[in-house]
Amino acid sequence: MSEPANITITLPDGSTKDVAAGTTVGDFVKTSIGPGLAKAALFAKYDGAEVDLTHKMDRSGTLAIFTPKQPEGLDLARHDAAHIVASAVQKLFPGTQVTIGPTTEDGFYYDFARDKPFTPDDLEAIEKAANEEIKKDLPFTRKEVSKEEALELFGKLGEKFKLEIIEDIFAKGAKSLSLYTHGEWVDFCLGPHGPSTGRVGVIKLLSVAGAYWRGDHRNAQLQRIYGTAFFTQKDLDAWMNQQEEARKRDHRKLGKELDLFAFHPAAPGAVFWTANGTMLFTTLQYAMRRMCLANGYVEIKTPLLFNKMLWEKSGHWGKYRENMFLILDPEADPNLPEEERASFSLKPMNCPSHHLFYEMKRRSYRELPLRLHTQDVLHRNEATGVLSGLTRVRQFQQDDAHIYLMESQIAEEVAKLTKLIAKVYDAFGLAFTAKFATRPEKKIGDDSLWDRAEAALEAALKSTGLPYELKPGDGAFYGPKIDFDVADSIGRKWQLGTIQLDYVAPERFGLGYIGSDNSEHRPVVIHRAIYGSFERFIGILIEHFAGAFPVWLAPEQARIVPVAERHTEWAEEVASQLREAGIRVEIDRSQGMLGAMIRDAQLAKVPYTLVVGDKEVAAKAVSPRTRGTGKESDLGLTPFDQFFARIKNEAEVPY
RNA sequence: GCCGCUAUAGCUCAGUGGUAGAGCAGCGGUUUCGUAAACCGCAGGUCGCCCGUUCAAACCGGGCUAGCGGCUCCA
Numbered sequence: 001m002s003e004p005a006n007i008t009i010t011l012p013d014g015s016t017k018d019v020a021a022g023t024t025v026g027d028f029v030k031t032s033i034g035p036g037l038a039k040a041a042l043f044a045k046y047d048g049a050e051v052d053l054t055h056k057m058d059r060s061g062t063l064a065i066f067t068p069k070q071p072e073g074l075d076l077a078r079h080d081a082a083h084i085v086a087s088a089v090q091k092l093f094p095g096t097q098v099t100i101g102p103t104t105e106d107g108f109y110y111d112f113a114r115d116k117p118f119t120p121d122d123l124e125a126i127e128k129a130a131n132e133e134i135k136k137d138l139p140f141t142r143k144e145v146s147k148e149e150a151l152e153l154f155g156k157l158g159e160k161f162k163l164e165i166i167e168d169i170f171a172k173g174a175k176s177l178s179l180y181t182h183g184e185w186v187d188f189c190l191g192p193h194g195p196s197t198g199r200v201g202v203i204k205l206l207s208v209a210g211a212y213w214r215g216d217h218r219n220a221q222l223q224r225i226y227g228t229a230f231f232t233q234k235d236l237d238a239w240m241n242q243q244e245e246a247r248k249r250d251h252r253k254l255g256k257e258l259d260l261f262a263f264h265p266a267a268p269g270a271v272f273w274t275a276n277g278t279m280l281f282t283t284l285q286y287a288m289r290r291m292c293l294a295n296g297y298v299e300i301k302t303p304l305l306f307n308k309m310l311w312e313k314s315g316h317w318g319k320y321r322e323n324m325f326l327i328l329d330p331e332a333d334p335n336l337p338e339e340e341r342a343s344f345s346l347k348p349m350n351c352p353s354h355h356l357f358y359e360m361k362r363r364s365y366r367e368l369p370l371r372l373h374t375q376d377v378l379h380r381n382e383a384t385g386v387l388s389g390l391t392r393v394r395q396f397q398q399d400d401a402h403i404y405l406m407e408s409q410i411a412e413e414v415a416k417l418t419k420l421i422a423k424v425y426d427a428f429g430l431a432f433t434a435k436f437a438t439r440p441e442k443k444i445g446d447d448s449l450w451d452r453a454e455a456a457l458e459a460a461l462k463s464t465g466l467p468y469e470l471k472p473g474d475g476a477f478y479g480p481k482i483d484f485d486v487a488d489s490i491g492r493k494w495q496l497g498t499i500q501l502d503y504v505a506p507e508r509f510g511l512g513y514i515g516s517d518n519s520e521h522r523p524v525v526i527h528r529a530i531y532g533s534f535e536r537f538i539g540i541l542i543e544h545f546a547g548a549f550p551v552w553l554a555p556e557q558a559r560i561v562p563v564a565e566r567h568t569e570w571a572e573e574v575a576s577q578l579r580e581a582g583i584r585v586e587i588d589r590s591q592g593m594l595g596a597m598i599r600d601a602q603l604a605k606v607p608y609t610l611v612v613g614d615k616e617v618a619a620k621a622v623s624p625r626t627r628g629t630g631k632e633s634d635l636g637l638t639p640f641d642q643f644f645a646r647i648k649n650e651a652e653v654p655y
Numbered sequence: 656g657c658c659g660c661u662a663u664a665g666c667u668c669a670g671u672g673g674u675a676g677a678g679c680a681g682c683g684g685u686u687u688c689g690u691a692a693a694c695c696g697c698a699g700g701u702c703g704c705c706c707g708u709u710c711a712a713a714c715c716g717g718g719c720u721a722g723c724g725g726c727u728c729c730a
Contacts, residue, residue, distance in 0.1 A: 109725095117659060209725030210658025217727040221658055224725070252723095256666075265703080265721045322656095323728090378730090383656050384721090386728065398730065483730095495730065532730040564687045591687070599691035613689055625690065634690065 008060040019057070026053035026195070029065055040067040042076050042199060043192040052142055052192040068199075068231045075103050077200045080140065080193050081130070081229035082108040084200065087185035088129035089225070093122075098187065099161040099213065099222060106239075107204075107228025111211055113161060118208045118223055126225070127205040137198030138182040142191060150177045150188060161213065162188070201231035204240075251542035252389040258547050258605060260538075260555075261390065269387045269394030271535060276555035279584065280538055283553055284531065285375055287653045288399045295420065297371040297401060302353035304377060305344050313508060314352035315444040319477045323380045324348050346379040351478075351502075351527055354402040355509040363513040368523065369405035369413055375534075376400075390539030391494060397534045403526040404511070407456065413526060414460035414482075414499060421484055421497045421530050427654040430544060432497075434466050435483045437474035444478055445504035454480045456524075457501040476527075478504045486540060494540055496532035501525075548605045548627055551650035558585040558647060559601045560622075563594055563613030570617045574610065574640060581648055602627065608647060 006018045009028065017032045025046065030038035044051050047061035057063070066072045082101035089096055089112060101110030112118075118126075145153070147170045154162040166188070169177060180189045182197050194200070205227040213219035230236040247253070255261045260277035263270070273281055289299060305327065311317040316324065317339075326342035333341070347353060354372050363370065375397050386392050405413055418434075425432050436458055439450045457480050461468060468482070475481050484497035502525040505511070512520045531537035541549070551557055558578060562571045571587050578585045588597045594611070601609040610622040615637060622643050624635045 120660080207724055208659060211726045212657080215727075217657070221726080223658070226725080263722085268721065380729085383728065385656065385658095385726085387721095388723085392729070396730070400730095498730070529730070534730095536730055561690085563689055566687085593686090593693055594689055596692050597690090602691055609690080611690065615689085623690080629691070631690090 007057060009057065010060075010062045012062075012064045021058050022056050024053065025051060025055050025057060025063065025065075028057065028063070029053070033065070037065055037067070040069075041065045042067055042073050042194045050192050052140075053195055054142065055192075074229075074231070076192065076194055077231060078103040078108040078229045080197065080200050081203045081227065082110050083140075083180065083182065083185070083187055083189070083193070084133045084197055085126060085130045085203065085205070085225060085227060086110050086112075086187065087183065088126050088133060090185065092125055092129055097159055097161055100165070107206070107226065109211075109224050109226045111213075111222040111224045113213075113220060113222050118225065123205045123208060123225065127203060127227075130203045130205075133183065134197050134200050134203065136183065137196050139196045140180055140182050140193040142193070143179045143181070144176045145179055146176060150179075153179075153186070154188075199231075200229050202233050202236050203227055203229045204236055249543050249546040250389075251391075251539040254542050254547040255390070257603075258542075260542065267395075268384070269382060269392075271390065271393060271395070277538070279555035280541075280549070280553060281534055283653075284534060284537065285399075287655060288375070288531065289373075290653065291420070291424070291655055292371075292373045292401070295371075295416070296369070297373040299373045299375075300354075300357060301374065301376060302347075302350065302357060304347055304379075306347055306353065307344055308342055310352050310356070311345055314355070314505065315478065315508065316348065316352065319442050319444060320348060323382065325379050325381050347376070348378055348380045350374045350376055350378065350398070350400045351402055351505060351525070352509075355505055355511060355525075358402075358404055359509060359511055363404070363511075363523070365406065365513050365515045365521070368513060369403050369409055371401055371403045373399075373401040390535045390542075393533075393535050396536070398529045399531045399534065401528050403528065404506075404513075404523045405526065406513075406521070407524050410456050410501070410524060410526070411460040411463055414457065415464050417499050417526070417528055418461075418464045418466060418482075421499075423655055424530050425484070425486060425497075428541060428544065428550075430486045430540070432484045432486045433493075434461065434468035435471045435474070435485060436461055436468050437471040437476075437481050437483060439475050439480065440473050440477060442477050443475075445507070449503045449507075450480070453501045453503045457482065457499075476500050476502075478502050479527075481527075494536065496537060496540065497530045498528065498532065500527040502527060549607075550654075551607045551647060552653055554605075554607050555584065556586055556604065556606050557583050557651060558608040558610055558624075559604070559606045560585060560587045560610045560612060561594065561597045561601065562587070563611065565591060567612050567614070567617055570620075571612050574612065574622060577640070577644065578647070581644070583647055583651060598625065602629075607650075608643075610643070 005021050007021045008016050008018050010016050019028055019032060025044045026038060026041065029041055041053055043053060043066050045064045046055060046057060068074065082103065086098050086101055090098065093114060097113040099111040099113065101108060147166065150166050151163060154166065166177065177188050178191055179186050180191060180193050205225060207226045209224050209226065210221050211224040213222055230239065258276065259274050260280065261274060262272045264272060292299065308317060321339060325346045326338060327344035328338065328341045329343035354374065357372065377395060377397055379395050382392060382394050387394065403413060438454050461482055479500050479502040481498050481500035483495050485493045486496050487493050505525050506522050511523055513523050515521045560571045560575055562568050575585050575587055588600065590597060598609055605627060607627060609625040611625065612622055616622055619637060619639065621637050621639050623637050624643055626633045626635065
């Protein structure tokens with residue numbers, strides 16, 4: 001037998017080490033780097049591919065070791081955790097079928113097929129059993145098998161879903177399948193996995209939910225168990241605390257506490273805006289109107305209710321009807337299906353009525369781009385299960401606009417739009433990401449139109465230099481779109497703004513304009529929204545600011561707190577001067593203790609609490625206090641004129 | 656729409672088959688106060704709705720409605 005040849009391993013710092021071919025990653029780290037790292041190591045990247053520590057290195061290449069210190073390490077542990085949970089589930093509930101169990105940003109889930117649902121008690125038992133598997137510190141071992149071996153193994157286990165996945169994997173050209181075993185339990189998996197179950201730390205199961213096999217609602221409904229894992233209990237506790245903090249700024253909770261909006265079972269998915277909430281709404285409306293006017297838009301209003309002939313023309317009847325509220329014709333034969341009895345529908349989108357508006361007149365190329373802005377009320381009959389607070393409702397208003405332009409104007413207009421969107425989001429400190437979404441399955445318009453629309457929109461997006469993610473098949477049924485996602489301060493992503501390019505509607509509506517050549521041309525339409533909908537945007541803002549709105553947006557901008565009854569006269573004087581300048585100010589007339597009145601104002605998150613007592617009356621002053629605790633929020637005795645100038649400035653709309 | 660969970664006073668919540676409870680908010684009174692909760696008292700509920708089981712139901716069962724966590728869908 002000949003000696004194994006030496007290979008050269010290059011480490012991330014550029015240094016190289018020679019070892020015998022066939023050495024495992026784990027042994028290499030122990031002997032050539034150090035026992036400390038060997039102990040901490042979870043997996044490695046060998047020539048760019050993720051591998052187990054037991055992987056035998058057979059050629060020269062780069063090697064990077066991952067430990068719990070890297071985010072990749074935690075992700076691996078959560079993947080290990082998913083396997084451990086699945087093994088615990090099958091141990092406790094024989095007959096349960098396993099499917100898939102990927103990691104997520106915050107943890108992992110695993111989908112199971114079982115006749116009976118998992119109860120909260122079951123979850124507790126599973127969590128306990130999973131953490132016992134961790135204590136046993138069972139090694140993860142890897143084995144490569146052929147398609148036949150894999151089918152036989154999982155066939156014997158009766159894992160129908162696994163068999164389906166195995167067929168798929170080999171159909172896609174795989175030559176073998178890797179199996180991972182810990183204890184008695186085996187699953188196939190690309191890997192890598194950590195050295196043993198003990199390295200996972202601690203598993204916490206969070207919830208159980210329904211999920212469809214392969215994400216298709218026509219398929220079997222599985223039970224998805226959500227969980228997370230951390231290397232230490234301390235990390236888990238910290239994360240749980242953070243989640244608890246996040247729940248405190250939930251807009252549905254704050255909406256009640258700050259008296260911003262409400263819902264009633266009589267109108268599911270439709271908002272009752274209180275005086276405070278209405279102030280948020282109308283202030284945002286005002287700001288958007290102002291910005292639109294400054295940027296070449298005109299605002300129009302169109303009907304809310306339209307004859308179904310419009311929806312047939314626009315394509316909504318065919319592609320969007322299930323989301324539309326229909327008005328049935330009382331004269332129609334009651335035996336007919338609903339869609340045939342329908343005569344009118346509430347509008348779910350503004351576009352068709354804008355197209356009607358456009359074609360009411362002869363249009364000249366000199367008018368283009370023609371930018372029509374609308375904040376009308378829309379109704380969409382959303383499925384009951386998707387309604388959620390302000391972020392998903394049935395009745396809402398978009399800061400909608402349709403821009404009619406020549407194809408040659410697309411790039412410049414899209415660039416302008418992305419700038420506007422960035423300006424608005426920046427004013428709130430909202431960071432956004434862009435997504436480019438292409439033609440969906442359910443669409444109108446032929447492929448050549450879509451080719452042009454997608455190419456034009458993507459080219460315009462590219463030219464802005466914004467980074468973006470590609471979302472194939474995610475476009476609107478009438479055109480490709482750029483969506484703007486905003487993460488709230490706790491990291492959840494929401495789709496707000498959108499820019500959608502539409503070549504189809506101008507065809508369907510026969511829109512035209514007279515060009516400089518005195519002949520008729522077809523315009524292109526851009527659908528766009530910046531807030532998205534006022535409802536969702538306000539929901540995001542509530543969470544983003546945790547209810548502590550900037551002065552210009554706050555429903556109540558200042559609250560005057562008289563120290564004693566004799567100070568109300570000056571309080572009234574201050575209030576009326578502020579009100580005359582358009583500042584929204586209230587006087588606390590409860591005549592309670594000063595501390596209690598200040599506490600009330602703080603809990604209401606009013607930007608300025610103005611304490612007025614003997615000193616303030618004498619000096620024609622106020623003692624403002626900003627939000628927050630302790631001395632630093634007390635601005636001290638301030639001449640009224642000075643405070644007036646300050647709040648007046650801060651009440652200005654920033655865009 | 657699908658899977659699971661939840662629904663008690665304006666709000667937050669306790670109450671596991673035998674006459675419905677607390678704190679806060681509200682109302683009345685006392686207190687007139689200097690930077691996050693004064694004190695005393697009063698009132699407040701067809702226990703989401705309907706049907707059933709039971710001598711007896713907030714509590715057990717079924718249905719419906721709404722909400723919550725997800726899935727599918729979406730601004």
